[in-house]
Amino acid sequence: MTTYLDHLPVELLYMIFQFMSNCDVIWTFFDVSPYLNAVLDNYNWRTLNFKSILKMRFDFICNHLNIQRVISLTLSDDLKTPGQVELFFNRFNLRDFINLRSLTLLSITNEVIYSILSDLPKLKYLTSLITECRSSQPLLLGQILTQLKSLESLSVSHGDIFDHNVALPLRNLKVLYAGTCNFLELRRLQMIAPSLVSLTISLQANHQLQLLSNSDIWSSLERLNLTLNRETTTTFTEIQRLLFRFYNLTHLTLNIRGSADNLADGHRWETCSTIIHLRKFNFIIEFTDSFMDDNRTANEILKSFSTPFWRDIKKWYVAITTHNVYTISCFDDQLFIVPTTSSPLSTSSDNHWFYSKTKRIKIDKNISSINLNRFYNLERFDVFDENKLLSIDNINQFIHLRHLITHQAISNTILDSI
Template sequence: MSNTMIPWLCLLPVEILHHIFDCLDASTILFSLRCTCRRLKTIVDSYDRYVLDFRSISKSDFQLLCCLINPRKVKSLILFPKDETSDQLELFMTYFRIQEFTRLRSLTLIEIEERQLKVLLKRFCIPSLTSFSFKLGKYDDRRTNTTATLLSSIISQANLHHLNLELRSTRIEKMIWPAQCLIKYLKIGSCDEFSQIFTILRCSPHLQTFVIKFSSYVDDTIISLDSFRTSFQQLTSLTLENLRANVNNLELLLSSMTSLTYLKLIGLGHFLNGNRWEQFIQTNLPCLKKFELFVQEWKDVDYTSVDIEAIIELFRTSFWIEHKKWFFTCETIELWPRVIKLYSIPLCISTLTYEPESNKISSSTFYSIINNDMSIMDNIDTIDFKFSKFTLDDIQQQQQSLHGPLFRRITNLELDYYVQPIPNWASFISILVDLTTVTQIKLTGIRIFQAHPNIITDLSTLLQQACSLTSLDICCNYDSRRSKLTAQDIYSMTPSHVKHLAASIKNLNEVKICLTKLQHLLTARFFYRSSSFSNVVVEWLEQEKAGSSYFVGAVFTKVWLVQSNNQFKLVRIGNKRIKLTVDH
């Protein structure tokens, strides 16, 4: 028997290995597994279900991946030419003839400039797509009609079932919907007319899930009387976000969707009447199984605890508690007593500004809220802490009542230091939030901007606990001319697992020090007071970060970095020297 140990992975059948590959990113498959042994190389070369996700990648890995991948074996593609990687799209098109992506089923374009859209969509094999997601970055009003025409062509494709459009309503309203659109899932990021919803529904007999985010102004009038008599039985799930509408018109809209099993409403208006909701749901939405609500209402006088109890009492009937088992909380904040919130439990919103319990006047039909039931916050992925609202008593009270993190699924954490934080604030955050799930952190406030040493020390400790953190923003929304943050401040706060950094920094010379120290970064963006040393930094980048894409301006610098260990990766895996070949 040979003394050589064969890795168990190499013994698995090809079909099982391909299923394992389905759970891995393309870089891991091509850079690591492909170089392990000859059998795995052969199996990798036969794999044809790659997902290319370019949202977080170094420039060197991007180029290497483009060299290794066969476009005919890609089923999903995500392009994200954000500010630091603005040349990603141009580079991508130099490596590929886009027509070669013949098996592409899902295409996601994020922050694409409107001028680039026509070139891209004319080249991709659009008829093969089953899913298309698009977020427009830089607009060009001269191309409004062109964009609408291109998108109209896409939605008429027979295989397209999933569509996500995040762009201004001026583009969406000019689209021409085919009479028999086959889309089953539709999300639009900007809508300003109820009539547009009816138009889409009339043309979409297969639409099952509809997610709508309204513009700041909503025309909720329903002009055609025929709309009242139309029933859209195909629709089973509806989400309305940023809703500002007359409750009568909202009821007219919803009464045409009698097959709904799921309804989510997030907005501002007169939607607090539990008795009215009960009667409407019983009469018009008999199939509704899940109702999620987060609404706010303003009035000219302060709300009191009596007002809160009067509102929540209408949600304590047997219909809500026993039959539907839907629970609600009503609250107001002492600092803003003219605004009242009514929301279902668990919270259905994804973004929350945290308020200490001592600032609230609230009442709930959900008894477990008193015991800090953790599940009520599981839909929250972004949370903002403003330390100006906290007292030491708030922290001590919360620490005593919690038996585990209240926020268990946070990915985006925002910390605002407009005042000096109270003692033990860092431990309070680590108790309240499960930091292991956080991938993005944004720091703002004058105390950080002025490089307050105690805060920087505490932050360095806190950020190290966020083991999944990939993106860090340090005071980028401030006037960069006032920043006192040095390179040492920045790199002392930045953990080694952070890949994307944006920061306001004292001056341009400090940028070189940061980039020298933070070798693990994939992208970086720095803001500083106006400088005349840009030529010096350009020369340094050309010499020390050769191959990187960059822009050095008078007040900011952005870099898409080539990692220094990339050449090593090309030729050495473990103790073996291996040549990575391109098999197009």
């Protein structure tokens, strides 16, 4: 059967495909016409991500899958696709994906992954392995890791697998997301992965910083993403001592907790030699001593992060609340309650970053009129009744709106207009 799409040149179809996931491309265009089948046969659809996919589409794509072409594969056993990993490997043997370079397994358990572990060493081109454990137990990957000679990037949920199961150093491993590690796991990790250039890790206790600070093993690190347990506090001196070891750092992210007087001082941070040489610096500093509504303290902190070093040279802009200070690049979507919530104080010249990143808004029932035009990425909207909804000028402007919550019945007339 001939379709209008058969008259489009291959180059134009490829441009259309670039705006779709590979799974959607196969589902939409396969078996529509012989011409489109030929286009797909030569298309570079080597990356497949089955996360959140409908079962019908999953089955369709599996029935038409050329496994030797796949270089990146993502499977998930989360609530939207339970049992997907086991179902997939009931159809295929992992060892047959001979060109696979990246494997991502999300929300899995030991029971599920155990059946495919023996096939991992047979993937001679595998350079990236990402696992996300659904249970509180670590995945038993330790012994198999030493057989993955080409592995360059590894992501795990827990550091337990590094405690005693890995015998030989993983010298090709350059990028590691180590999950949460205790002291013994961290010490073991330093011996197992001596050649890291990028590390993302969450530490459980303050004394682990000393272990990092007293070793030159990871002096080649270029990227560090460090989180300290919420029960753990630290000081600027401890962080500075740690950073002194990592003189090759270009990207740093810190999620730490401590005294506002000690850590929320921009003048102090800009004296650290490692910070001076960074290209990118993100941080969230939680205060152990909230200063509540003390505007003087907040303004003093903002002033310390408003020097030419922060604003003009590095262009690292900072925002502050009563309980934390953070670079605006770390701003996480918060619930914006109108009118009790206001945009944070920041060193940025405007608040565009705040309005663009705020995705959830709740309207107080006592508000009579409201202008939300600046929140153009709104995804979740909570209003008391339909009158509040009617008071909003052009709600259809929120093209990303997915969730509408009302606390009273809403008429069909209102719904039809949305």
